[in-house]
Every structure is written in C-alpha cells, then in structure tokens.
Amino acid sequence: MSKLTIKTLAKELGLSIATVSKALKDSHEISTETKKKVLAMAEQLNYVPNPYASSLRKQKSKTIAVILPEVADNFFSLAINGIQAVAVQKNYHVLIYLSHESFEIEKAVVNHCYSGRVDGVLISISSETTNAEHIQKLQSENIPVVFFDREFESLEAPKVITNDYESGYLSAKLLLEKGCKHPVFLSTSLSLSICSKRAAGFAAALSDTGLQTNNYQYVVDCTGTQEMIFDQVKDLLQKHKEIDGIVASVERLAMQIYMVSLSGHINIPKDLKVVAFSTLETAPILNPSLTTITQPAFEIGKSAAEVLFTMIEKKKHSIMADTTVILPSTLIERDSTAV
Amino acid sequence: MSKLTIKTLAKELGLSIATVSKALKDSHEISTETKKKVLAMAEQLNYVPNPYASSLRKQKSKTIAVILPEVADNFFSLAINGIQAVAVQKNYHVLIYLSHESFEIEKAVVNHCYSGRVDGVLISISSETTNAEHIQKLQSENIPVVFFDREFESLEAPKVITNDYESGYLSAKLLLEKGCKHPVFLSTSLSLSICSKRAAGFAAALSDTGLQTNNYQYVVDCTGTQEMIFDQVKDLLQKHKEIDGIVASVERLAMQIYMVSLSGHINIPKDLKVVAFSTLETAPILNPSLTTITQPAFEIGKSAAEVLFTMIEKKKHSIMADTTVILPSTLIERDSTAV
The missing domain is CATH 3.40.50.2300 (Response regulator)
Structure with missing residues (x-):
C-alpha cells in the first residue's frame, strides 16, 4: 500500500494540499512552473495516487470488465483482442474474468463488478447460466452491459452475435x-x-x-x-x-x-x-x-466494445437496449468434408 | 454507481449506522435477530457495499492480478486455469491483464495494480521488456510479485519456471x-x-x-x-x-x-x-x-499462485525472494521428427 499521501507531498514542497492536488490534475489555476515542480517531486518520491480514493471522487474507474467462460477456446482469445483494440484507443483498462462455465463463479465475478469498480461489462454467459438476475442487478445499478456471442435471449441488453x-x-x-x-x-x-x-x-x-x-x-x-x-x-x-x-x-x-x-x-x-x-x-x-x-471473433469483440463505450460515453443505456449487431460467419470447406 | 449507502439502510431500519455496519460485518456485538433484519433489508433494497470505500478501510482487495502477453497461446490459457484453481480455493478474484507483447502496455497495466487495487501480482513479461523498473516499483510498494514462465532474470523475486x-x-x-x-x-x-x-x-x-x-x-x-x-x-x-x-x-x-x-x-x-x-x-x-x-503449463500457474498466496498471507515477501521453482517439461516424440 502506498504510504505517501498527497499531504506528505504538499508538506515536502511547502505548498497547500489544494495546490498540489490541482497541479496533479493539470488545472489551469496553477502555473506551469508550479506544475513542473509538483510533478518532479511526485516522481522523485514515487507518489502514486490512491485509485480507490480517486475513483470515489471521480466516479470513473476507466476500466471495463470482460466476463467469459474460458480463454482456451480460440474464439474467446480473438474476441478479447478485438475488445482490447478498442479499449486501448479509449485509454481504458480491460479486466478479464473467467467463469469456467460455472454459474456460481459467473455470479461471483458479476458481484465483483459493482459500485464503481468498472464502468461497463461485456459478457458471454456460461453454459450453466439459465437465469439472468445477476446481470439485471448490474443494469439496475446503471452499469452498462453488452452481450457478445453467448447472449441471454430474454434480457433487454445490446447483443453482438453471429448468424x-x-x-x-x-x-x-x-x-x-x-x-x-x-x-x-x-x-x-x-x-x-x-x-x-x-x-x-x-x-x-x-x-x-x-x-x-x-x-x-x-x-x-x-x-x-x-x-x-x-x-x-x-x-x-x-x-x-x-x-x-x-x-x-x-x-x-x-x-x-x-x-x-x-x-x-x-x-x-x-x-x-x-x-x-x-x-x-x-x-x-x-x-x-x-x-x-x-465466426468473426475479433470483429465481434471489437463491435461489442464499441457499443459498450457508446453507452458509457453517452450515459443513455436504455436507448441502446434493443441494439442487436449480427456479424455473419463464413463456411470454409476443407478436406474433412471431401467426397 | 450504487446510490444506496449504509446511511439510507440505517435510516430505513431505524438503527444506527454503526449497528448496521457491524451487522453487515457479522460482528459478535450484534444479536442474530438484528443481523437477520439488516441482511433482509439490505437484500430487499439491493444494497451493495462500496468496494473502494470498503477496500480503503480493510486494505485488502481480495484480488490478484495476472499480467501476461497473450491468451491466444495455449500455454497461457492453461497457466491461467492453474492460477484460478488456487485463487478459487482462497476465495480471491483473478484479474487478467494482457500486455500484447508491448512494454508500454505492460507498464500501464502494472501502474493499474498500485495502492490497494490488488494484493499481489503474477507476471510473465512481454518480449519487449528489457528493464524491470515498473516491477521494482510494485515491490517497493509492498505488493508481492511472482514471475511465471517468462521471468526477469536479474530481478530478485520468486520465479516458477521450466527447465x-x-x-x-x-x-x-x-x-x-x-x-x-x-x-x-x-x-x-x-x-x-x-x-x-x-x-x-x-x-x-x-x-x-x-x-x-x-x-x-x-x-x-x-x-x-x-x-x-x-x-x-x-x-x-x-x-x-x-x-x-x-x-x-x-x-x-x-x-x-x-x-x-x-x-x-x-x-x-x-x-x-x-x-x-x-x-x-x-x-x-x-x-x-x-x-x-x-511445458507443465497448468502446474506452473498453480505453483506460482501458491507462492504468491504464501507471500500475501505471511506478509514476508523478502524471505521468498530467492525461491525458484523449476517444473520440468516433457519431450513427446511424434511424426514430425520421424525418420
């Protein structure tokens, strides 16, 4: 845990806490000279802002969660790459959670996504999942949810699937x-x-x-x-x-x-x-x-992430609820079906 | 974001905030009857404790991070399964971060692990990584780090590798x-x-x-x-x-x-x-x-996670620093080398 707080930093610099805080946030109220001094000292002392405290203030985690059954399946590996390609552009972190096809684990990781920990969730449900209460709870907490590939059909949420x-x-x-x-x-x-x-x-x-x-x-x-x-x-x-x-x-x-x-x-x-x-x-x-x-795995991940970021940025979750993106799969004939 | 705070919950129940808080923590100071009442109301109102606030108090995230280059490689998929097998037993969440073989991304995700967000880090470095300052910073913040498979040789940290x-x-x-x-x-x-x-x-x-x-x-x-x-x-x-x-x-x-x-x-x-x-x-x-x-991928992941949890639980990171676990690989001859 970081022991060095913004208070220590302020003391060290002989500045007020408010000034240091504003300088670290690149506020226009602070002179360039002071900002430089603060940043130099912050780096020298290895100051790291407390992400929890900072999240409580900003109410933005700059993080999305991806919940999926497994990564040993090539489909999901490629979909993750598609998701990450969009997240990197948006300067967001991607947390990957695996349900291992277990409904219990899926519920536990969904519960881990509440209350400011992530700004949105992309999910491909486990093969055991037959009810969606845990996902509805997320929605009721105003955390946008987008399904990719494995959707929960009867739930109103954007879906990116194949034909x-x-x-x-x-x-x-x-x-x-x-x-x-x-x-x-x-x-x-x-x-x-x-x-x-x-x-x-x-x-x-x-x-x-x-x-x-x-x-x-x-x-x-x-x-x-x-x-x-x-x-x-x-x-x-x-x-x-x-x-x-x-x-x-x-x-x-x-x-x-x-x-x-x-x-x-x-x-x-x-x-x-x-x-x-x-x-x-x-x-x-x-x-x-x-x-x-x-299946167009990379594209499914990419498209699902794009829909999710639209929801996060516009804060209008409801109008996206009936979005269904269908990206077609391709049949590739090889020797295993030769006559 | 959760709008319902412990304050609202207390008001709704006609109890003090302290009582509700203790009831939710299953404190022995509170009667079973009161606990039941609090839990029932918490469930009815869909109360979710704020993880950031709660982490600030407890200084425990019950979460570990796994940083690795990619999941499209079967080795890493299997290693993740090994890690998760241990984490589930410990009742810990596993966050998976991908560096996509980029040093810049690796540094960014390491920076995301600071200050109480995770209790420990398992890392397999990117192919671009030629200095370990970002990992040393983690260690200096008292966050235990264990390398698996791809280690940074000159850094003092536990390593789980193959021969x-x-x-x-x-x-x-x-x-x-x-x-x-x-x-x-x-x-x-x-x-x-x-x-x-x-x-x-x-x-x-x-x-x-x-x-x-x-x-x-x-x-x-x-x-x-x-x-x-x-x-x-x-x-x-x-x-x-x-x-x-x-x-x-x-x-x-x-x-x-x-x-x-x-x-x-x-x-x-x-x-x-x-x-x-x-x-x-x-x-x-x-x-x-x-x-x-x-390579014994599952076992490498499992063993690395076990070392990490020992460090987290014992809080003695330094004595584990020279731990090197070597799990041997197996040569399996098939037709691609037949005479």
Whole structure:
C-alpha cells in the first residue's frame, strides 16, 4: 500500500494540499512552473495516487470488465483482442474474468463488478447460466452491459452475435450435399442460445431436404472435461455406426472427434465427415484439414466494445437496449468434408 | 454507481449506522435477530457495499492480478486455469491483464495494480521488456510479485519456471539423432530469458555433438504478426535449402512452419523435421502429428499462485525472494521428427 499521501507531498514542497492536488490534475489555476515542480517531486518520491480514493471522487474507474467462460477456446482469445483494440484507443483498462462455465463463479465475478469498480461489462454467459438476475442487478445499478456471442435471449441488453441459425442450416446442408445419410449435431449445452439456434438451423435443413429424422436422435448433447467428451463421442460412434457426418457446435468437440477417429481407426472424411464451429488457427494443418464455420471473433469483440463505450460515453443505456449487431460467419470447406 | 449507502439502510431500519455496519460485518456485538433484519433489508433494497470505500478501510482487495502477453497461446490459457484453481480455493478474484507483447502496455497495466487495487501480482513479461523498473516499483510498494514462465532474470523475486536450457538441449539432440545436418533454432525474442536459455541449450547440444556450426547461423529471430512470421519462415527456408530441422521456440512459430510447408510443398518430416515448444492440444492430430517439448503449463500457474498466496498471507515477501521453482517439461516424440 502506498504510504505517501498527497499531504506528505504538499508538506515536502511547502505548498497547500489544494495546490498540489490541482497541479496533479493539470488545472489551469496553477502555473506551469508550479506544475513542473509538483510533478518532479511526485516522481522523485514515487507518489502514486490512491485509485480507490480517486475513483470515489471521480466516479470513473476507466476500466471495463470482460466476463467469459474460458480463454482456451480460440474464439474467446480473438474476441478479447478485438475488445482490447478498442479499449486501448479509449485509454481504458480491460479486466478479464473467467467463469469456467460455472454459474456460481459467473455470479461471483458479476458481484465483483459493482459500485464503481468498472464502468461497463461485456459478457458471454456460461453454459450453466439459465437465469439472468445477476446481470439485471448490474443494469439496475446503471452499469452498462453488452452481450457478445453467448447472449441471454430474454434480457433487454445490446447483443453482438453471429448468424447461428443460418450457420447451423448451412453446416447440415453441406453434409447432406456430400452424401451423408445420418448426420448428427453435437451440442455443448442447449440452454445456450448460440447452441440451440445452431441446432435449430441444422434440424431445419434436414427437414427441408426431406430426410427421415423421426427414427434417430440427430442432436446429441456432449459436455464435461476433454476426457469426458472423448468418451461420449467414442460411445456415440460405436453404438451408432450409421452416423456418417457430425457438426461440432464448438471447437473443443471437434478436437475430440479427431482424437476418437485417430484411436478407433475411423477415417475422416471417408467414414465420417466433420464440420466444426471454430476459429482454430490449426484447422488448415489438421489431419485432415478441418471444414469450419468460422465466426468473426475479433470483429465481434471489437463491435461489442464499441457499443459498450457508446453507452458509457453517452450515459443513455436504455436507448441502446434493443441494439442487436449480427456479424455473419463464413463456411470454409476443407478436406474433412471431401467426397 | 450504487446510490444506496449504509446511511439510507440505517435510516430505513431505524438503527444506527454503526449497528448496521457491524451487522453487515457479522460482528459478535450484534444479536442474530438484528443481523437477520439488516441482511433482509439490505437484500430487499439491493444494497451493495462500496468496494473502494470498503477496500480503503480493510486494505485488502481480495484480488490478484495476472499480467501476461497473450491468451491466444495455449500455454497461457492453461497457466491461467492453474492460477484460478488456487485463487478459487482462497476465495480471491483473478484479474487478467494482457500486455500484447508491448512494454508500454505492460507498464500501464502494472501502474493499474498500485495502492490497494490488488494484493499481489503474477507476471510473465512481454518480449519487449528489457528493464524491470515498473516491477521494482510494485515491490517497493509492498505488493508481492511472482514471475511465471517468462521471468526477469536479474530481478530478485520468486520465479516458477521450466527447465528451458535442458529442453533446448534435448530438442537439438533429437534432431541430430534423427539425422539432421543443419538444424536451426527459431527464436521469438532473445531478450526473453526463456528463449535465450532454450537457444543456449540448443547450441550446446550442437557443440557437444561436434557439429560444425561456424559456417551457418543456427539461431534465427522471428517475430511479428502471423503473416510476418509466415514470410520470414518462407524466406528462410527458400534461401537456406540446407536447413533440415527446426526447433520452434514458441507455439505460434510452429504453426507458421506448417503453413509454409503446406504452401511450398515441403514435406515434414522427410525434407524438414520439426520440434516445437508447445502445449497445443491439436499436436497429435496435426498433419503430421507434431513432436513437442510440452511445458507443465497448468502446474506452473498453480505453483506460482501458491507462492504468491504464501507471500500475501505471511506478509514476508523478502524471505521468498530467492525461491525458484523449476517444473520440468516433457519431450513427446511424434511424426514430425520421424525418420
């Protein structure tokens, strides 16, 4: 903790506390000469203004919080870079909090954002989150909140998302065009709107193509640690040898599909075609290269941060509440869906 | 900002401010009945204690900061998970700050950690960082600092690192055993001690094996954006067709070596053998699967956090200053170095 207060600094300089304080704030009331003297002494004595006291006065933290499930997913790493690109321009600090897909942790970190600690919050909810009271509380404290990627659909707040339904539709259509007769959608959590929308788009494509889907379960939930996902995928593919195509709703599912195929001598794409929602940089150098629905992760982060700063600067949170920015994803065909 | 103060709460309850304050702190001076009444009203009115005011009183933020270059690197994602595993147990919040490999940003975020905002700092320095004054200032303010992975060698502070020299040695030895005659070490920044140690180990192995190294540059610096790295690697391999083995000092260099080989019809491992310092989960499913020196990333994060909490709890920072924890990395041979 800093022991050196503005009082000590004033005493050392033989100036009043008010003068030193104004000089440090670059006030026009103070002469350039005095300012220089104060700053020189402040630097010499290693004076650091107390951020808490200073925040109490200014009611501005110059800090935003980003709450997201994990950073091991490439999507979130890129989104953070997009957020940071905007924050740096605005001279703001970015605090990153991870929920690790836990509702309890998410609530605890949201509670850490209250009362002047941050000026705004960007959030991508955990897969366990099924109610939004903790986020509503933030809003009621006048802290602006913007959702990116994983939104809470029924809550009124600005959202920056991608076209999940259409992407789900396209992914199924691709598998059907490549000759798949029993494609499945591997979901991570249907309570997440991104996942349920992707699944709905997937289902719609099957239905539109006239595929008989009443005799099999074409949306399969798959969660847990990497090892648990591996076991679930392995089990699924062993029990249902008719499955000839998979859409992985998130990146880490795709990795485990590849690991299972490696361990069980399943040939991708001959036996099984794979499409993944993923921004994985290694997609082109995987064996085989992976067909992806690539989300504009950096742009989603950037756009969400821009909306948040508009709210912070204009202090009109309510008029932004129905803002929804949709940035489309891109289907990139590679060898994992080759005929 | 919270408008509801403890004063309002006291007025609403018809109690003194001191009583309400003590009740909220679960003081033994207050009856259980009164406590229940206060808590119920606090919840009903959505009262949130002001963290700044509360921090000023308690001089404890219950928060630690993690400062690191990026999260797109899998090593850092895993290290963060290790740090968070310890922090959750201690009931601490973790703030993650990214330097994006910039010394200027690193200094700015370090400055954000002063004066009660955080109780301790875990740092992995940027590749541009060549002086440690900003970190020394933290220490002089009595904020404990622990380095993980990327340390600042000459600064006295606890360090949790891996055996970089030995790993560099092993990586070169493997390439030589597999028949390489002109192996090179791709460095990201020799000012980083992890990189210079890996390079030194690499050089020592060449020398021990009696390889003639005076006629070629076997350590090549390679930095910048992914595109810039791609161009540098491409250029290197085109100009020096004698290069038959590469050690990538960090993960993202390995990815670009693969991309260049893909674009330029260079066969890995026939024409070029590749070893990478990497915790990349996709290493086994790359084309070909990638031989790695895998750092114990999670454990490094966990151990660094444990050292930091010891310092925070014991308040004896100086006696920990010469603590160096070395957690060894593992060489995992895969197809990229096959004969």
